[in-house]
Amino acid sequence: MTPLIELRNIYKFFGGLCATNDVSLTIGKGEVIGLVGDNAAGKSTLMKIIAGVHKPTSGEYLIDGEKFVAHSPRSARNAGIEMVFQIQDMALVPELDVADNLFLGKELYRKTLGLNLNLVLDRRAMQERSRVLLHELGINIPAVTEKVKYLSGGQQQSVSIARTVFFDARLVILDEPTSSISIKETRKVLDLILQLKAKGISSIIVSHRMDDIFTTADRILVLRRGRKIEDVRKEHTSMDDIIKKIINAEKESMSQETLNQPTA
């Protein structure tokens, strides 16, 4: 079966800095990938390449086995790739209510004088469908008519993720989705990722919390200074192993740095 996403020898340079160094990976349909690594390992950069935000300096990017050339967030989204941001640079509109946010950019309209003029918003239909979707995903929100700014961080994150389902996502990219929400809410967001998986939607989750990774991921990838140093199925590894990989890798890179400095 062709994987949903395939990266081959991807490099990304920022000036002289190699943020992504010869990374190859595949993401299967309905597969959840956990991506870990120390700060500045290049996790966000890799996510942004997949989301079409960054264009790789070199390498191949295939979706459904076909080359993805038009690097833009919009064309990635057209291919079914959605990125959920952290709440601090969130993509929701705080002054609009939940239903208005879920349907932002894809509004439903009432008929005007029996014609489809796309003039008058059909708020009732959008609210009803929002209610159904949120219920389906087990997202608990006081009312779909509540302004997003009155929701908790976890609820906002859940709405962001639910929105990707509305956008017919096939791959959801979550860059540290639980970094600024409570532990109780974290659990809900993780459940949501598993719900997406049950719907056949793939996801990549970046997190510093091993718990997040081990509850959701099928496969775990470790990045270090832009390089992929581990790519292993969850059942073939353990939390200790992964943490060791990250820490050892850190020691290694430290010693490398000290080695490199005199020559530089």
Add this chain to the structure above:
Amino acid sequence: MKDVSKRLAQLCLSHSIVAVLILLSVAMALLSDKFFTAANWANVLNNLAVPGIVALGVALVVIAGGIDLSFSSMLAACAALAAWLQPQNFWLALIGPLALGAALGAFNGLLVVKLGANPLISTLGTQWLFLAALFIITGGGIVQGNMEGPFHLIANGRLAGVPLPILLLLLLAAATSFLTTQTSLGKYIYAHGSNNCGLRFAGVNANAVYLKTFVLMGLIVGVAGIVLSSRLGGVRPTEGNRYLIVVLTAVLLSGVSLNGGVGSLFHVLIATVVLGVIDNGMVLLAVEYKYQQMIKGCVFILAILYNNYTTKQLAMLRVSKR
């Protein structure tokens, strides 16, 4: 329970301008028996048709997260053009000012949207620019139109006993309310003011939304220009300046947030009526002109403080509710 009281506080804060209008009207009715007469109300509303219409347009831009201070000069320019065209052709005198308003709005919009200019500063600049251009074109004198014919009727005619300017004001208030609450463009205007990145992220052309808002405001100012021209007959280049404070006061008083994303066009209408009642009250109570100016200045300052206060209180409700 706590939620209910909070919701109530939220409701009271966001509709407080309606209470202000009621209290003010009751006070005026007690102070002057002329206040609650049909003739007086027709007079009040008739006087606020022009600033009321302009305030609707300015409020749209503020909700979208910007501001347009050039409306005074735009208003004078549209009115002058109407006065100039009106002896030649009635329809041209309607279309011309609307087109000019839209064009000036687009000019402001392009400065802000395409060139990234700060709207406060750049529209202060265009206020001067448009006014100076008007002085040059008119030579600084009055642009005189005819004082009769169908064009004269716009500001002076009545329909079913109601002065036409009042009907126009109500019509535009209804239309802009409809736009902001029932259409996707209206929703996008709020979204742009609240978080334009979010709007962009949803795949909406946020720049186009912002630009359209400026053009829409220009069109609305064009309508006000037609009414003003019809009322005055002759238009001086500085004609718009006396509306500067009253329009901004109305927008601030209505609870439209200067941070964008918040406000109701219905409240803008109510806030304009409040200012009209204050104006009318000062006349009925025979307040001297110099004191009237001072009171207006004070109301403006109060409006800023009031706007600040409600915005903050609403924000606090949000924090404590988390």
